[in-house]
Amino acid sequence: MTWKILTSLAAGVLCGLVLQVQNGELLSLVSDLALAALLFTVGFSLGEDRDLWKKVKGLPRISLAVPFLVALGSILGAVFAGLLCSIEPGEAALVGAGFGWYSLSAVLIAQSYDLTLGTSALLTNIFREILAILLIPTVAKRLGKAAAVAPGGATAMDVTLPIVAANTDAQTAILAFYSGTVLSILVPIVIPFLVQLLQNSAG
Amino acid sequence: MALLIGALLLGFFAARLPWLPARLRKGVPVLGSLSLFVLLFALGLSLGSSPELISALPTLGFRAVLLSAGTVLGSVFLVWLTVKLGRRRG
Numbered sequence: 402m403t404w405k406i407l408t409s410l411a412a413g414v415l416c417g418l419v420l421q422v423q424n425g426e427l428l429s430l431v432s433d434l435a436l437a438a439l440l441f442t443v444g445f446s447l448g449e450d451r452d453l454w455k456k457v458k459g460l461p462r463i464s465l466a467v468p469f470l471v472a473l474g475s476i477l478g479a480v481f482a483g484l485l486c487s488i489e490p491g492e493a494a495l496v497g498a499g500f501g502w503y504s505l506s507a508v509l510i511a512q513s514y515d516l517t518l519g520t521s522a523l524l525t526n527i528f529r530e531i532l533a534i535l536l537i538p539t540v541a542k543r544l545g546k547a548a549a550v551a552p553g554g555a556t557a558m559d560v561t562l563p564i565v566a567a568n569t570d571a572q573t574a575i576l577a578f579y580s581g582t583v584l585s586i587l588v589p590i591v592i593p594f595l596v597q598l599l600q601n602s603a604g
Numbered sequence: 605m606a607l608l609i610g611a612l613l614l615g616f617f618a619a620r621l622p623w624l625p626a627r628l629r630k631g632v633p634v635l636g637s638l639s640l641f642v643l644l645f646a647l648g649l650s651l652g653s654s655p656e657l658i659s660a661l662p663t664l665g666f667r668a669v670l671l672s673a674g675t676v677l678g679s680v681f682l683v684w685l686t687v688k689l690g691r692r693r694g
Contacts, residue, residue, distance in 0.1 A: 405637075406644055413645035417652020428646055435642040437611040442636035444615025449629075463690045470686055471679040478678020482670045497675045520660060524668035525675070527647065532676050544684045551679040559608065560643065563636055 406534055436559060443562050447574065456572040464547070464576050468583035471551050472591070475500055479525075491599045492518055498591045499526040500584045501533065501554030501561075509592045514599065529554060533561050541568040550577045555588060557581030 422428060447453060479497025480490045488496075495518065499506025503526035511519025533552035541549035546569040553561030558581025566574035615632075618624065651657060 413648020
């Protein structure tokens with residue numbers, strides 16, 4: 402599965418280099434449709450599970466905190482990594498607060514703060530998604546099912562959800578969807594908030 | 605966002621239709637993998653088609669790898685630690 406995923410990405414990059422596709426609208430329409438199809442299949446596999454409600458009720462209380470732990474961990478981790486390659490802590494925090502949602506975080510940061518940092522956010526959060534796809538199976542095995550929800554961040558509700566589901570169980574898939582949903586809602590709240598903080602401290 | 609939640613709900617209720625042919629049921633995971641490949645292909649396509657991004661890749665890319673590793677490690681660590689401490693207490 403992993404090499405198929407990487408091959409798809411690499412094939413896309415190669416085709417892009419050769420063809421120089423400029424039709425962004427068509428591309429985002431295709432992505433939206435593919436994402437909808439992906440979520441349909443995720444909903445379908447949840448629907449096939451007749452004991453779903455029992456499993457939701459059986460989620461440990463601590464699960465409610467998972468998306469907020471992922472948010473905090475992502476921002477702190479980015480700040481720490483930023484110190485290693487001399488990126489300002491505030492800017493690293495901003496990039497980390499994309500939580501893997503590369504399109505939205507890149508646009509938000511490029512529009513309200515700085516274009517180059519927006520590009521950094523795009524790349525960082527794309528790499529986060531790829532890293533998550535590669536690491537989720539190992540994290541699930543070594544560090545437990547709940548921890549496998551963390552790498553994907555906001556993408557735990559869509560792109561990385563099937564990977565979490567395949568490597569854990571139905572209950573963790575529900576946790577992943579819940580965590581990804583909360584994080585997706587947090588992205589457009591936390592990024593403008595951090596931009597405000599950065600601009601206030603600069604001015 | 606509405607499209608995504610709509611698709612998820614549609615899938616959920618489609619799976620509960622008792623008269624859905626078994627052949628269609630078996631096709632759903634295939635659709636899942638295919639759409640994931642299309643998504644990543646499209647992402648690669650927009651990356652490859654942007655000369656500005658490609659030329660900035662070496663400098664920005666190295667930092668982005670470090671930052672993304674930081675976000676993954678930080679979030680995994682916090683969740684792992686909390687679950688572990690929660691188990692010990694409870």
